[in-house]
Amino acid sequence: MAIFANDTAPNDAFTTVTGVPGHAYRGPRGKDRRSGGRRIGSHVFLIILAIYFIVPIWWLFVAATKDTAGLFGSPAFWFDGNFAFFSNVAELFTHQGGIYWRWLANSFLYAFAGGIGATILAILAGYGFAKYRFRGRNGVFGVILGSVMVPLTALVIPTFMLLSQYGIINTPWAVILPSLLSPFGVYLMRVYTQDAVPDEMLEAARIDGAGEIRTFFQVALPMLKPAIVTVLLLSVVGTWNNFFLPLAVLTDPQLLPVTVGLNRWTALSNAGAGGEQVWNLITSGSFISVIPLVLSFLFLQRYWQGGLAIGSIK
Amino acid sequence: MTTHASTAPGVAAGAASADVRQPRRPRGSRLERRRQRWGWLFVTPFLVVFALFLVFPLFYAFGMSLFTSTLATGTTFTGIENYVKAFSDPLFMEGLLRVAAFAIVMIPAQLAVALAAALVLDSLTSWLSKLSRLLIFVPYAIPVVIGALMWSFLYSPKFGPSATIFSAVGLPTPDFLASDTVFGSLVNIVTWQWSGYYMVVIYAALRSIDPSIYEAARIDGANGWQTASRIKLPMISSSMVMVITFALIGTLQFFTEPVVLRNIAQGAIDAAYTPNMYAYSLAFSYSQFNYASAIAFSLGALVFAGSYLFLFLTRKQSGLK
Numbered sequence: 001m002a003i004f005a006n007d008t009a010p011n012d013a014f015t016t017v018t019g020v021p022g023h024a025y026r027g028p029r030g031k032d033r034r035s036g037g038r039r040i041g042s043h044v045f046l047i048i049l050a051i052y053f054i055v056p057i058w059w060l061f062v063a064a065t066k067d068t069a070g071l072f073g074s075p076a077f078w079f080d081g082n083f084a085f086f087s088n089v090a091e092l093f094t095h096q097g098g099i100y101w102r103w104l105a106n107s108f109l110y111a112f113a114g115g116i117g118a119t120i121l122a123i124l125a126g127y128g129f130a131k132y133r134f135r136g137r138n139g140v141f142g143v144i145l146g147s148v149m150v151p152l153t154a155l156v157i158p159t160f161m162l163l164s165q166y167g168i169i170n171t172p173w174a175v176i177l178p179s180l181l182s183p184f185g186v187y188l189m190r191v192y193t194q195d196a197v198p199d200e201m202l203e204a205a206r207i208d209g210a211g212e213i214r215t216f217f218q219v220a221l222p223m224l225k226p227a228i229v230t231v232l233l234l235s236v237v238g239t240w241n242n243f244f245l246p247l248a249v250l251t252d253p254q255l256l257p258v259t260v261g262l263n264r265w266t267a268l269s270n271a272g273a274g275g276e277q278v279w280n281l282i283t284s285g286s287f288i289s290v291i292p293l294v295l296s297f298l299f300l301q302r303y304w305q306g307g308l309a310i311g312s313i314k
Numbered sequence: 315m316t317t318h319a320s321t322a323p324g325v326a327a328g329a330a331s332a333d334v335r336q337p338r339r340p341r342g343s344r345l346e347r348r349r350q351r352w353g354w355l356f357v358t359p360f361l362v363v364f365a366l367f368l369v370f371p372l373f374y375a376f377g378m379s380l381f382t383s384t385l386a387t388g389t390t391f392t393g394i395e396n397y398v399k400a401f402s403d404p405l406f407m408e409g410l411l412r413v414a415a416f417a418i419v420m421i422p423a424q425l426a427v428a429l430a431a432a433l434v435l436d437s438l439t440s441w442l443s444k445l446s447r448l449l450i451f452v453p454y455a456i457p458v459v460i461g462a463l464m465w466s467f468l469y470s471p472k473f474g475p476s477a478t479i480f481s482a483v484g485l486p487t488p489d490f491l492a493s494d495t496v497f498g499s500l501v502n503i504v505t506w507q508w509s510g511y512y513m514v515v516i517y518a519a520l521r522s523i524d525p526s527i528y529e530a531a532r533i534d535g536a537n538g539w540q541t542a543s544r545i546k547l548p549m550i551s552s553s554m555v556m557v558i559t560f561a562l563i564g565t566l567q568f569f570t571e572p573v574v575l576r577n578i579a580q581g582a583i584d585a586a587y588t589p590n591m592y593a594y595s596l597a598f599s600y601s602q603f604n605y606a607s608a609i610a611f612s613l614g615a616l617v618f619a620g621s622y623l624f625l626f627l628t629r630k631q632s633g634l635k
Contacts, residue, residue: 128356154614
């Protein structure tokens, strides 16, 4: 904070904008707004922050290229002479019958099935709440909005007990079905639909003879794309991240997602004897498992940067 | 918005026909009924999931919590006994106090980092600032388990760089996993993982402010600091309230990070470190499902009440009613 206070103190930067024609509106956002000194301070602050946020990831990248001896014996933030990434990957294919790849595939299955399902339900419900006036609408929506504040982890133990009564504990469904629940997604979709889809357009489509389903698919849905991508990202990330639920409802090692699996390896490596210590597999496995999500965030920047703020801006 | 403009004729037609239709009651109400049905059709799939995986488990947990089962007597109805036990159980109460302490330290820490970063980013347009924005956000894309695993390696005296770094400057190496330091170590992990996400939300809110307001403030003689504290902050208060609410709900159900760190810090983190961990170990290590339900339900109720109270107190800032 101190850096920041220093950084914005001088106000002479603003004076440079005055008198520049055509900058009356966008001016303060433009380049003219900032002059030399404060920019350097701001950039130093940002670089320090960026280093803090990126260094652990750099460490993971470096660690993924080392074998166990290298992990213990070489500098933490730089490569070992022995580049072991590919032999680690090969070992991931052989250790416990290549179960790591099974975990990774499970994570994909749970995240996409749960995330896509939750998104579809949220789109439909958000549209229903935003564009139809039906009896009980406000009451039901109020309950859903309130449920955003119910901590989902408080539901894990009762969900476990319920699912074990229905006999679907220890199956993929035990993770996927509860992941379909996304009250916050419904809230986001409702807020977004209300603003982005004008009632008049729906009315016009109906007058042109389109049924309710066609109106939804052909008129409303294309206008909801940014919100759909955001809700999809949030729910896929949510399911991909989930730890408590799969930890509770899955015991079969073949069904675990990669998060629970790697945590299990870590617990064994910490507790166990030499044969169970697979530190090099934990680091390279962790590194491989973060690549898909990091890449999708990089490629989908355009969408999430604005989308994540939906519902928070008045 | 452009699509809206391009369909202006359609809009006009729609509006006109609505005007004509209004007075004719009988036809309108049939249409009304049809619309009502469609509204319910659209929301029903979600409501089914909502009922099955939120409403029902909540009632089920509450129901379970009213019974006690022992090997000797079987399952008996014991009313609120489990709740009396929970709120006089030192393990549960210590856990509650601990997550409250986490909330008091962790939320301001995350918010300070996120807000400072967002305000600085909002004032810059260089490629370096765009890159930093991305780098600060990246930890959000990393699963919490993996993030906690990475930090536990970095904290570890065996693998971590701390020994090298601290001995280089002639200081004794701190133990990040001792019982008095593990609190700070956990705060660091959470701040690292979530600040970027909050930063993006706050940043987007800042970008939505009409810059002509800054112009007006400048003419009135406001400096950068005053613009930030008197204009930007109040104008993004609804986003701030949302971010704090999420952080609060997340912190009170603290689970994943301490569970992962416990792998290497069993002395500092016990099985009842947070209420969620306590409920988990009661259920899965001791099979005390009734008592675990009481703990989970109490935690849920407290989190709900806490965030509701927070939203109520800040209703003026957030614009919620």
